[in-house]
Amino acid sequence: MDIYMRKILELADATVVRLIPEKQKWMWGEALLMHSLGMLNELLNEDRYTDYIKRYADHHIEKGLRIDQSDTLAPTLATYYLQKKLNSEQYKMITDRGIEYIKNSKKIINNMPNHLGTSPEGKLYPRSIWVDSIMMYGVFSAMYAKENEIEWLMEFAKTQPKFFADFLQDEKTKLFVHSYWVNQGKKYPQNIFWSRGNGWVVAATPMLLDYLPEGKEKEKAKQILISISEALLNYQSEDGHFNLILDESDSTKKESSATALIASGWMHGVKEGYLDEKFLEPGKKAFYAVVNDLEVHQDGMISMNHISGPTIPLQLFPYAGYKVQRKMFKERDWSYGLAALFFAAVNYHKLHN
Numbered sequence: 001m002d003i004y005m006r007k008i009l010e011l012a013d014a015t016v017v018r019l020i021p022e023k024q025k026w027m028w029g030e031a032l033l034m035h036s037l038g039m040l041n042e043l044l045n046e047d048r049y050t051d052y053i054k055r056y057a058d059h060h061i062e063k064g065l066r067i068d069q070s071d072t073l074a075p076t077l078a079t080y081y082l083q084k085k086l087n088s089e090q091y092k093m094i095t096d097r098g099i100e101y102i103k104n105s106k107k108i109i110n111n112m113p114n115h116l117g118t119s120p121e122g123k124l125y126p127r128s129i130w131v132d133s134i135m136m137y138g139v140f141s142a143m144y145a146k147e148n149e150i151e152w153l154m155e156f157a158k159t160q161p162k163f164f165a166d167f168l169q170d171e172k173t174k175l176f177v178h179s180y181w182v183n184q185g186k187k188y189p190q191n192i193f194w195s196r197g198n199g200w201v202v203a204a205t206p207m208l209l210d211y212l213p214e215g216k217e218k219e220k221a222k223q224i225l226i227s228i229s230e231a232l233l234n235y236q237s238e239d240g241h242f243n244l245i246l247d248e249s250d251s252t253k254k255e256s257s258a259t260a261l262i263a264s265g266w267m268h269g270v271k272e273g274y275l276d277e278k279f280l281e282p283g284k285k286a287f288y289a290v291v292n293d294l295e296v297h298q299d300g301m302i303s304m305n306h307i308s309g310p311t312i313p314l315q316l317f318p319y320a321g322y323k324v325q326r327k328m329f330k331e332r333d334w335s336y337g338l339a340a341l342f343f344a345a346v347n348y349h350k351l352h353n
Contacts, residue, residue, distance in 0.1 A: 001349070004291050007302065008345040011294060012040055014301035015338055016049060021056040026065045028136050029310070029336035030056070031074035036342035038081040043346050050085060053078055061090060067101045069117030070136040077140050095144075102141055102156065108182045110163045111156060113137070115179070126181045128188070130313075131197040134164050135204040142211040158212050161205060161221035169224070174231040175246060176201050178313040189318035193246040194311065195235075199261025201228055203343055206268040222274050229269070229279055232262060236282055240289030244308055245322055252323060256290045256306040257337035263287040264344035271351050280351075287344045297332065307337030 001009070015033070024030040034056055037049035057078050066072050076098030083091040105113040108127050115130035116122030138160050145153035167180040168187065175193040180186070205225040212218040235246045241254035242262060266283030269275030290304070297303035309329025314321035 002352070004288065005345060005349055007291055007294055008342065009040075010302050011304060011338070012037065012049065012342060014303070015333070016052045018299065018301060018333060019335065021052050022059040024056055024335065026060045026072060026075050028071040028074040028132070029334060029339070031077050032135070032339035033335040033342075034075070034078035035081065036339040036346075038078075038085075039346045040342055043349060047085075050082075054082055054086075057082055057091060057094070061094060065094070066119070067094075067097050069119040069122060070113065070115050070130070070133040072117075072119070073098050073101055074136040074140070080140070080144065098140065099144065099150075099153065102137060102153065109167070109180075111159060112163050112167075114182075125312075125315075127183055128179045128181045129164070129167060130179045131164065131168050131176050131194075131200055134160065134208075135200045138164075139204050139207045142208045146211040154213070157208065158215070158217040158221075161208060161224055162217065164201070165220075165224045169228070174227045176228065178311075188313055192319050192322070194322060195242045195244055195246050195255050195258035196261065196308065196311065198228060198232060198246065199242075199258040199265070199340065201225075202232065202265030203261040203268075203340065204265075206265055206272060206274055209274055210272065225265070225269055225274055226276075229266060229275060233279075233282060236262075236286065240282075240285040240287075241306075242286070244326060245319070253326075254306055255308050256293060256304060257308070257334065257340045259286045260290045260337070260340035260344045263290070264340065264347050267344065267347040267351055271347060284348070287348050290341055290344070303333055304337055304341060305332050307331055307334040309334065 034053045037053060041047060041049050076095050079091040079094040082088060083095050105117060108114045112129050114122060114127050115133050116125055141153055142157035145157050168176045170177060176198050177187045178194050178197050179188050181188050205221055209218060209221055235242055241259045244252040244255040263283045263286035266275060266279040270277055270280045293306060294302050294304055308326040311322060311325050
């Protein structure tokens with residue numbers, strides 16, 4: 001392995017020490033971290049991180065958990081990994097709850113569930129679809145449908161990329177907005193393009209494509225990936241990063257989780273032939289930029305910085321809200337930022353081996 005992959009594994013090893021699995025929430029960010037660690041296991045052909053994932057799942061199974069929105073569905077990526085790895089019924093039971101949620105959740109537009117579902121927090125926000133969901137339920141649904149030959153679930157999964165584009169992709173810029181408010185019939189916030197949201201689309205779409213059957217839906221998903229990728233080329237900085245808000249003024253700071261997600265999607269897309277070779281060097285440049293920013297933190301272990309905290313499309317003053325929300329939280333070692341970089345590392349390594 002080259003120096004970049006050695007630093008990635010150093011970061012992953014530090015992460016499983018720093019982030020105690022029993023203290024991680026049953027939520028989307030932690031779910032993606034577990035999924036990315038499982039991917040690293042498969043890349044290494046080892047069980048290096050299996051016990052960590054198991055401790056996380058076991059804690060929540062014992063404690064009790066909810067699956068009532070896209071964000072609490074995402075951790076079934078972890079139980080599904082353990083279900084396959086350990087052939088355990090207890091993990092299958094939780095994964096099955098995720099499948100039932102997808103099947104039975106109320107769809108609010110074009111067979112798409114409300115992002116916040118029936119959760120308590122969902123009662124405080126307009127019924128809406130969020131760009132995050134393409135990763136939170138899209139990847140899991142496509143993977144599970146393909147590997148278990150579930151026709152209704154594949155029908156659901158293969159239509160989702162087009163639906164996300166129909167409601168969230170801006171016709172002029174080809175970038176994606178954060179959410180679509182169903183009752184009001186509007187994109188929100190309009191003309192503000194959150195980099196991590198666009199990163200979700202770029203990273204998740206090739207993951208979906210790997211599982212989708214040949215046909216018009218798969219071709220449409222490829223075109224969506226191409227169009228957003230072409231648009232994003234205009235927003236990459238000289239050093240390889242993308243800013244928190246995609247604009248031309250350089251008015252917001254660099255955002256490493258978005259940069260890593262875009263790097264992952266571009267390298268994955270080129271590797272599988274979904275994207276033109278011209279995206280390879282920008283993808284690698286983004287990956288190198290984030291890895292080169294890794295540094296030893298005060299606890300003596302390598303750390304990832306410049307990760308904006310959890311972000312919602314605030315109902316008032318949305319542009320200022322993205323920056324205010326960033327200032328409210330730490331910027332270091334968020335689970336989803338680490339996952340984004342591990343996704344990128346897996347695709348980087350596969351390109352070179």
